[in-house]
Amino acid sequence: MTMDCTSQTDVLIVDDDKLNQLVLTQTLQHSYRTHTVSSGEAALDWLKQHRCNIILLDIQMPGLDGYQVIKELKEHPIHKTTPVIFISANTNLEDEIKGLELGAVDYIMKPFRPPIVLARVKNQLLLKQKTDLLERLAAIDGLTELPNRRYFDENIDKEFRRCVRARHELSVLMMDVDYFKLYNDHYGHQKGDDCLKQIADQLQQYCRRGGDFVARYGGEEFVMVLPGASIKQAQKTAKKILDGIRELALEHCQSDVSDVISLSIGIASLNGSGAKDQGQLVEAADKALYQAKALGRNQYFSAT
Numbered sequence: 001m002t003m004d005c006t007s008q009t010d011v012l013i014v015d016d017d018k019l020n021q022l023v024l025t026q027t028l029q030h031s032y033r034t035h036t037v038s039s040g041e042a043a044l045d046w047l048k049q050h051r052c053n054i055i056l057l058d059i060q061m062p063g064l065d066g067y068q069v070i071k072e073l074k075e076h077p078i079h080k081t082t083p084v085i086f087i088s089a090n091t092n093l094e095d096e097i098k099g100l101e102l103g104a105v106d107y108i109m110k111p112f113r114p115p116i117v118l119a120r121v122k123n124q125l126l127l128k129q130k131t132d133l134l135e136r137l138a139a140i141d142g143l144t145e146l147p148n149r150r151y152f153d154e155n156i157d158k159e160f161r162r163c164v165r166a167r168h169e170l171s172v173l174m175m176d177v178d179y180f181k182l183y184n185d186h187y188g189h190q191k192g193d194d195c196l197k198q199i200a201d202q203l204q205q206y207c208r209r210g211g212d213f214v215a216r217y218g219g220e221e222f223v224m225v226l227p228g229a230s231i232k233q234a235q236k237t238a239k240k241i242l243d244g245i246r247e248l249a250l251e252h253c254q255s256d257v258s259d260v261i262s263l264s265i266g267i268a269s270l271n272g273s274g275a276k277d278q279g280q281l282v283e284a285a286d287k288a289l290y291q292a293k294a295l296g297r298n299q300y301f302s303a304t
Helices: 018-028 040-049 066-074 093-101 114-138 149-166 180-187 189-204 231-248 278-294
Strands: 010-014 033-037 054-058 084-088 106-109 170-177 213-218 221-227 263-269 300-302
Touching (some): 033 040, 054 114, 093 106, 149 213, 189 221, 231 263, 231 300
Antiparallel strands (some): 170 263
C-alpha cells in the first residue's frame, strides 16, 4: 500500500516570529497546505474551526506558551492525536524532555535547517498514517468488514454524550438472525459466513446519514446506531430492514418463522427509554430484542 502524505495535508505553523513563519512556510508549502498563526491563543481559536494533520509549535510566545497550548490540545477529543513538533531556541535538555513528556512527537532546535524540518514532518505524517490505519483495522470485523464490537463500544459512548449535550434524538437497533445456529448446523459454516456477509451488506444500505453506522455486535448479532432518529423513525428503518432481509431470499428450511433468513430487532431511543447513559440505552434495546423474540421473532419491538 502506498501512503501519500502530501495531498490534502494541512500543516499549522504557530510562531510569533514572522521570519520563522516565512521560512517554515517556504520550506513546506510545495508539499503541504500551510497555515500560520502568531500566538498560542490564535492557534486554539483556529483549531476550533479547522483541523490539521500536524502542528509546528513554538515554545516561547507572548501569552500562552507552547507548553500550555499542547496541554490544551491533549484534552481535546479531536486534536489530542494530532502530532505536534516543538520548534524552539531552547537548547536545554530539560526543555526537550518536558516537551516530549507533554506529548510532542519531535523537538527541533532553532536555528533550524529546512531540509531537516521537511524530513521530520514527512516522517511524523507517515507514522501517523500507519498508526491510524492499524487503529482502523483493529476496529473492523474480519468477516463482514463492518465495524466491530470495539468500535461500537467506543462510538456509542461518544454519540450518547454528544446527543445529550445537543438535546438530539438517538436510537439503537439490536438485531439477531433468527435460528442462526440451526442454519449453521444444516447448511454448514461456510454458508453461514456467506449469509452473515450478505446481511451485513444489506444493513449498510440503511445507514444514510452522516453519523449512522451498523456494527457486528458478536456472532449473529448486529447493532445499528442512528443519531438524530426518533423512535418512530427508527421503527420505519426497522421495517425496511425486515423487508430488505426478506427480499434477500436466503433459504432457511430450519426456521420456525420463515422459509428464508429473517431478523428480530429491538429498538430503544434516548428520549423514550429513560436511559441515563449509553449502557442503559443498549440494555433497553437488548431487552426489546428479547421481547421481539418472545413474541415470535421476525419482527421488531420498541422499548418504552
